[in-house]
Amino acid sequence: MRDQDLPRLSRVAVRARRELGARAVSRGWRVLVVGCGWISRHVHLPYLAGLRATGGLRSLYVADADPDRATRAARDFSAEVHTGPLERARADLVLVATPPADHATLTLRALATGARVIVEKPLALTTGDAAAVLAAARRHGGWVYPLYTMRHRPEAALIRRSVLAQRIGPVREMRASWLRRDGVPATQGGTEAGVLWDLGSHLVDLALWLPDWYGNTGKARAEHQHPAAATGEVPHAGWQHRERANQAIAAPKWHGVRAEATLDPERRLHLEASWAAPGIRRDQSRIDIVGEQATLTWHTVFGWSPDRRTVPAPTLWITDADGREQVLLHHQPRDPYAEYTAQLDTAFTALTAPTSDDAVGPLEAAYASTALLHAMQTSLDTAAPVPFDIRN
Template identity: 30%
Template sequence: MSATQLSSRRLSGALIGYGFISGNGHVPAYLERKRTTDDVEIVAVADICAARRELARKALPQARIYPDYASLLQAEAGRLDFVDISTPPCDHAKVAHAAFDHGLHVLCEKPLTTTLEDAAALLEHARRARRVLFPCHNYKHAPVAKKVREIIDSGRIGKVRALTLNTFRNTHAKGVTEWHTHWRREHRYSGGGIAMDHGSHSFYLTFDWMGAYPTAVTAKMSNLEPGRWDTEDNFSAALTFPNGVAYAQLTWTAGVRKVMYTVQGDQGAITIDDDDLQLAVMRRTDGPDVAQGAVTWEVEKYSISSHWMDASHVSWFNSMFDQFLVAIRDGDFVGKDAREAYLCIQIITQAYRSAADSCREKPLSAEAWHVPSVPMEREQGLRLGR
């Protein structure tokens, strides 16, 4: 069936994994979408946990429930258009490969995979299968992040030169109690700690806001409870870009849940504290330098409800899903988001190597999986998805 035919009717999807993000984020968004646009329906769910299957049955009484992804794909052959993979990251690659083998499009939670080799193989399989691979890069769809994009596009802060992205959490994101609450702290399930779990969000935002891809990374990390967990709980990285630098700090040991971002342009700056955004735009006067009054700033303040405290981020999902549908319609099988998901895994991989090598800088290549070279300017014809 062609992409155009798919986009003209209601899509049938299956959830693979019914944990916290599926139950609290994806399913409520799908149900809201069915009530409004009625262009998608979840008709099947697979989960290895019996208790979670029962909860899925209650949330989606019309869906067919399976004990694992393999039995779902076999039984549902010919009845699905896509799968939504929301398992722990250790299973993303094998489930996605199986879905492509069954001719299905794939929406996949981050991180796309836990190794760079798996990420490259997955993108190549999507290309061969001519099916869309689309990562859940949902932070770009937060209302406050969209406002940042709008301001950058307006040119009011000039050329972006530096970013800081600080993500504070007082604990690791907990899994469902019916299965395994602390799976994110076990490498065999997660592939890594907070860098693997949350790094993608920070990194793809830097691509978007810098309008470029990084060329090198240096990183440092720590595990404050090494006798209990085998993954890092604190991570910091510096990314070198052709046009500037970005700093990301991630922690699971903070005293507060919060995001704090800054975007520094050569004509102004944006500061984000959860839903509060401040824009400062430079205005020159007649003084000889800044200290003597040569520059003043016009300041605007906004409060943009983005529901950062809701870990499910359910209110951002359908904006992201709209782009998934566009990719299906356009036959954009390995689009910008998929290629950037690969680059996120490359950064995480090289950051781990940097931290293990006394924080030495490690190179990055935007060309590694046909990622467009920097800078990503609109006039070059690159689709930025904005």
């Protein structure tokens, strides 16, 4: 594969992969991708095929519950199909990109073989499963890198530096929302865990990571939003595959969720996520970080939305107590491949030369976000506040 054949990768990114590959090839790694759905075909497999083409991998294998899908992926990315149990693959690195319900189990199985693991978000769907992965990694000296994409946006790094440098004072409140006008995933794997775990996992990860809100306990409450009976609208699956736009999705689970969490001491998080929010004309994401001296606002569009090209400027600003605004960034990146490949660059850099300035590592952060999301999910199911503990 030539440089110009690598989909949507800049020359800088290609050079980075050569550098990463030079370190990786010394191990002669065998990489297994488990799950050949949309995200693997559009992000993981092109990236890994490019890394292998520049000398970074010895061999690339794919596996999927659907044999035909695995065969197509192997053909399109010059990989080999692995059949049988994961344990027989003898992989040095396993990338887990299956539906969320399988993430923790497959990660534990891969760790037990001695492999390192990159796993799609969310790490798990329960606090217990996330704790099991964390314990297994610590017990066996294993390495797990969960992929929470939005923290790899360049704006996120700027926000975190600004917040930790006390530019807005101590943070007391976070408001995070991600609303799609018509963004229901088009596959069963995409919808089965619900919007809280799909969009909400990114929001909770950012809400904890940007102000470094780890090591807390508290209570969470959540409720479903705008069910079809109230709005007269039924969302349709048309996000990645427009030809499937007439496939109705059951309500109310698939519409939206609103959640709140109180974190000790006196910190509050407000979250809103929807795949098909009524009354909006464009997808929109917004995070307000409220400090004692000022509020930092990030107005953007996350993910693969076609509305990324139309988000109003500015995208990032600080408003002080007197209402004066200071613009930090006018425009957001328009190409979603930037953050999705950046997260893999970061993962492979950590894999080959582990360094981090964060006091809480990626796996510990994923445990914390899973614990908070699990409390919110339990509140959705019970209609009652639920305590959580995100210390680890």
